[in-house]
Amino acid sequence: MGTQKKFDLLVAGGTLVIPGTGVVKADVGISNGRVRAIGDDLGAAEETVDAAGKLVLPGVFDPHVHIGIERSFEEEAETETRAALIGGVTTIGIFLRSASKSYLDDLPGFRSAMDERSYVDSIFHPQIFTREQIAEIPLYAENYGIRSFKFYMSGLPGVVDSITDDLLLEGFRTVAALGPDAVTCVHCENGALVDQARASLKQRRSGGTLADWAEAHPPEAEALAIQTAAFLARLAGAHLYVVHLSSLDGMAAVKAARQAGTRLTVETTTPYLGLTSDDSNGFLIKMVPPIRAKAHGDALWFGVADATIDTVGTDNTSRSLSTKRPEAGLHGSKPGLPALGTHLPVLLHYGRLRGIPLEVLVDCATRAPATVYGIYPQKGTIAIGSDADLVLVDPDLERVVNATDLNGMSDFSPFQGKTLRGWPVMTIKGGTIAVRDGRLVAPSAGRYLPRPARGNAACGRLTPDSALTP
Numbered sequence: 001m002g003t004q005k006k007f008d009l010l011v012a013g014g015t016l017v018i019p020g021t022g023v024v025k026a027d028v029g030i031s032n033g034r035v036r037a038i039g040d041d042l043g044a045a046e047e048t049v050d051a052a053g054k055l056v057l058p059g060v061f062d063p064h065v066h067i068g069i070e071r072s073f074e075e076e077a078e079t080e081t082r083a084a085l086i087g088g089v090t091t092i093g094i095f096l097r098s099a100s101k102s103y104l105d106d107l108p109g110f111r112s113a114m115d116e117r118s119y120v121d122s123i124f125h126p127q128i129f130t131r132e133q134i135a136e137i138p139l140y141a142e143n144y145g146i147r148s149f150k151f152y153m154s155g156l157p158g159v160v161d162s163i164t165d166d167l168l169l170e171g172f173r174t175v176a177a178l179g180p181d182a183v184t185c186v187h188c189e190n191g192a193l194v195d196q197a198r199a200s201l202k203q204r205r206s207g208g209t210l211a212d213w214a215e216a217h218p219p220e221a222e223a224l225a226i227q228t229a230a231f232l233a234r235l236a237g238a239h240l241y242v243v244h245l246s247s248l249d250g251m252a253a254v255k256a257a258r259q260a261g262t263r264l265t266v267e268t269t270t271p272y273l274g275l276t277s278d279d280s281n282g283f284l285i286k287m288v289p290p291i292r293a294k295a296h297g298d299a300l301w302f303g304v305a306d307a308t309i310d311t312v313g314t315d316n317t318s319r320s321l322s323t324k325r326p327e328a329g330l331h332g333s334k335p336g337l338p339a340l341g342t343h344l345p346v347l348l349h350y351g352r353l354r355g356i357p358l359e360v361l362v363d364c365a366t367r368a369p370a371t372v373y374g375i376y377p378q379k380g381t382i383a384i385g386s387d388a389d390l391v392l393v394d395p396d397l398e399r400v401v402n403a404t405d406l407n408g409m410s411d412f413s414p415f416q417g418k419t420l421r422g423w424p425v426m427t428i429k430g431g432t433i434a435v436r437d438g439r440l441v442a443p444s445a446g447r448y449l450p451r452p453a454r455g456n457a458a459c460g461r462l463t464p465d466s467a468l469t470p
């Protein structure tokens, strides 16, 4: 036995990006899975990682992930979180869908899948469709530490039902009664406008292009639904979290809703920030809401820059080419994209091209969502006492996106063929080096994170000024 070293692991010489603190050159000392010291000359460690020339970020928290859409929940709990971890994502928020009316039947299985097979930590957001499920919300909170719930104002025909406004209000009131920290996540599209647009498009066009698909889910349907959800959230005193904002019109609606006093957090996704409807991958990137024309993506980037948008997730819905069927065209191909493995490189690549400060990009993907969902500062930062989930990024590394390298179940990526600059080269999960140069080097060690009630509400983004402290 040698002499006792001060730390288990030392990450030395890297450039830390810490939301709210800034960009600082410092070492990070880690023991027993947590960050124990940040600074210079921290002392000896059992193992030292040379992070010179690398960015050291908090492990990414992707708050918007679907698991078990194509294969079983258990299988994707392993394959998709493996892709996540390699891509620098160390915690995910999963939108659950129960096969039965009550989540009480399925929550034990969901939880054990994430405890036993996942490479990343997770929180749950059950998707609420029925009055029975609304009545059980307090039980989901009490028994499983769930503080966030999702509602679909417009479902997908044959896949997900829409919720009516009366049930939405009842759901908001029930979630709000849990306490100020509880969150209502809403897929904001007006169902009637979407149904009408889809029917009309079906009559007019069969072959079509990806740009035509954007007409099936028009931006005004998103804007109108945000107005409705915001009004109902104010009535109920609920915290409204708009998932996957996709349009210019939606941006205007969230600004107005904030001015009217809605407690509001706004999320967009890296596919919306990185792709446009004229993309050469065509129906391979079919999505709901759709990938839209460039003006919408530009508006979303302005929203990231000026903190209208708080968080960035993926809406990861892994599929393989055999079920995606891009060749089936406008009406036949399936929506849904695998996006966990490219989440961080896409954010860094396109964000830096647009001149968005690193701290802002990192805030949207780490601290801001962790704060909203009540897992900060355990997650979402690099601070004494927080979990030692870190990702080391080579800011200059350029790679062409290739599905095989991403290591999920999908045989395609919506970004395939694109060259992105800025890739993770190491992921440290709970103080253990888990990924090195794109390869897993540790067994899965993810845990489901029950969330206690906090009694206080948390807002999303740092203001642009406070995020820019050097």
Ligand SMILES: [Zn+2]
Pocket: 064, 066, 095, 315
């Ligand atoms: Zn989603």
